Amino acid sequence: MRIDIEDLRVAYAGRTVVADAHLIAAEGEITGLVGPNGSGKSTLLRTVYRHLKPAAGRVLLDGADLRELSPARSARHVAALPQERGGDFELTVREVVAMGRTPYKRAFAGEDAADRDIVARSLADVGMAGHADRGFTELSGGERQRVLLARAFAQRPDVLVLDEPTNHLDVRHQVELLALLRGRRRTTLVSLHDLNAAASVCDRLHILHEGRVVASGTPREVLRPALLAEVFGVRAAVVEHPLTGDPLIAFDHREPADGRAEPEAADPADEHQGQPVSSS
Incomplete structure (x- = not known):
């Protein structure tokens, strides 16, 4: 399945945060969103996994407006790993990952052998198979990140929406995660701060500013x-990666492009958890 975002506009308290966005996440490809803090990456992704309602425009899943699907049907097609992780779950690792099977279960229905197998394989995919019985609150930030990614995998979605999935991960686990995404070849829309990681893993990039x-x-x-x-706002040279042949960005860490450093603005979506105000 593919995602089409058409003329998307999102506003908070009358201030436009995303304006006239049009982009495609093609079937089976990894599509990256990159841009400075405050450029609207998280806000845009939140409209895709239905945490936010746009003021204008549409998000289409294979031509169907996602907002016209029921929440359960939407969750069978689109799984998200957002930046906001929710509260601390008083659950085991395995129980957290099993939450990914909820869109396929009737009310009060228990898990079956197929669910247990999917949960086990999802944990193995992220290298957490040996931690199934640990409490989620006992985990490090990187371990929690991998467990929540396993929960998204357990949904068996057609589309993955990942907002900074390498946050809190050490270098080895970042490489393993990105290799796992490439190996799955599932339609993926991902925001990344690391431009070199984006250059390596993404088939297509959309730059937001x-x-x-x-x-x-x-x-x-x-x-x-x-x-x-x-x-x-950086000085950089783009060369060929000596190992992979991908574009490799060599930054000038001594000074930014304009010779002066400026503080980064925060994405307003990180400060607002409710619905954006539509001015239309």
Whole structure:
């Protein structure tokens, strides 16, 4: 399945956060969203997994408006790993991952052998099979991240929506996670801060700046020094990775592109958990 985002606009208290966004996550491809903090990446993703209602525009799943599907049917097709992780679950690791089977269960129905097998395989996929009986609250941040990703895998979705999935992970687990995503070849829409990781794992990138999509294309097409300077305010050279051949961005860590450092703005979506205010 593919995701089409058409003329999307999201606003908070009358202020537009995402404006006229149009992008595609093609079937079986990994599509990345990159941009500075405050560019609207998380807000856009939240409309895809239905945490937010857009002021205008649509999110289509194989041509069907996602908001016209029931929550259960939508959850069978789209699974999300958001930045906000919710409260601490007083559950075991295995019980947290089993929550991913909820869209397929009738009320009060217990799990069956197929559910148990899917949960076990999802835990194995993220390297947490040996932690099934541990309490979720006992885990480190990186371990929790992997468990919540396993919960998304347990939904057996057609589309994965991942907001900064490598947060809290050490280098080895970042590499393993990104390799796992590439190996699955499931339609994936992912936001990443690490531009080199995005260049390595994504088939297509959309660059957001001040709530607008300012460039779209393959990593090699869009990760250009001039655009990096304009959008991210950094001096950089783009070369070929000596191991993979992917674009590799070498940053000048001594000074930004304009010679002065500026504080990053926070994405308003990180501060507002309710519905955005529509001005239309």
